[in-house]
Amino acid sequence: MATVSIRDEVTELLQELIRVDTTNPPGNETAAAELLRDYLEDSGAQAELYARVPERANLVARIRGRGEGPTLLFLSHTDVVLADAAEWSADPFGGELRDGEVWGRGALDMKGQVAASAVAIASLAREGFEPAGDLVFAATADEEVGDGFGAQWLCETHPDAVRCDYLINEGSGERLELGGKPFYICSVAEKMSAPFRLRVRGRSGHASMPGIADNALVKAAPLITTLGEYVPGQQLTPEVEALLEAVTGERPASPGEALGQARAIGEFFADMVEPLLALTLAPTMISASKKRNVIPAICDVVVDSRLLPGTTPAEQQEIVRAVLGEGDYELESLEAHGGTRSPIETPLWDAVTSWIGEVEPEAKPAPICVAGFTDSHWFREAFGTVAYGFFPSRAMSAELAARLIHSADERIPVEDLELGVDCFRHVAQAMLA
Secondary structure: OOOOOHHHHHHHHHHHHHOOOOEOOOOOOHHHHHHHHHHHHHOOOEEEEEEOOOOOEEEEEEEOOOOOOOOEEEEEEOOEOOOOHHHOOOOOOOOOEEOOEEEOOOHHHHHHHHHHHHHHHHHHHHOOOOOOOOEEEEEEOOOOOOOOOOHHHHHHHOHHHHOOOEEEEOOOOEEEEEOOEEEEEEEEEEOEEOOEEEEEEOEOEEOOOHHHOEOHHHHHHHHHHHHHHOOOOOOOOHHHHHHHHHHHOOOOOOHHHHHHHHHHHOHHHHHHHHHHOOOEEEEEEEEOOOOOOEEOOEEEEEEEEEEOOOOOHHHHHHHHHHHHOOOOEEEEEOOOEEOOEOOOOOHHHHHHHHHHHHHOOOOEEEEEEEOOOOOHHHHHHHHOOEEEEOOOEOOOOHHHHHHHOOOOOOEEEHHHHHHHHHHHHHHHHHHHO
């Protein structure tokens, strides 16, 4: 049988994964998990499926270690968001290879990293890699919605399958030119997703006589505007301090100085830094009357909110009440996930740094906090795992990638897929040899 290059292997695996429609909801990730299991077992890696319901399986594969070192986990998810084929210039589930790029939903978020992680562990297994500690790969379900079928469920119900000391997940890895110097961004923390419902109360009535009612929708309007226009107080976090020090050589003394340093480098960099200095409040959904001719007694507004690590939902609600003032409204927290961080000075950071030094000696790593959140927090909370988000990319600009994720014509350069495999192999060997 002809030898297949790593580049071709990861490209073909990604194409196969994209052709498995795992749009969530409903997910149906089992088909992708089975594809990965068959691929990995052919290479000699142990692979098992864990499923809360049969159609939504998680895959966990491992190369068992000698018991002399830490456990390293490559974490990823196989579900993807909805793709409207009418908006695309290619079949979103076709996995087409076009001009050195693989096109399809999930190419960037995050079946590309799934494929790179799988090929890394499969190729090491074929070579007879005998790690000091376990090398684990988990391709989980349900990250995009988070209804309890994926990483959270695994950590709670099968902890021994995924318990790990170190973890690499999604969240960052882009190569940026900042101040004329190259950096690879590595996420070491994430904000908390803490959406809440603002319920405004009034009194219903027939819409033909609005004066006899108290329209909750109208009462909600100025509150929505107030939230949308609110400029939160900023604070300096350890991750922003470390990021600016890595890029500029100077540690900022205040949030304003940090933002000023970022703006001096470029607007895109400033756009990355600004949401990492404060909580965010973004009204996104509203519901009121169910009938055109009925004035609503209740208006519900859902507000997406992201909190800095260490900020609690109770503190968030205290801020919101101070912003809105007194009134006929109630606040209800809808969830609170994320908001965790890992230390920067660790063996995993050293492994990432040494890989960067090999592929691009003039480049440096730079830590960042993710403005959104990932499944890493389940592992930090359950096991005290040191978790980083790092999937290196340099062939596609960070600005373009940011526009393509969750959007039409999502695609990934084959060059970046191969780069990811090389990175994960290096980290595994550096951490576990």
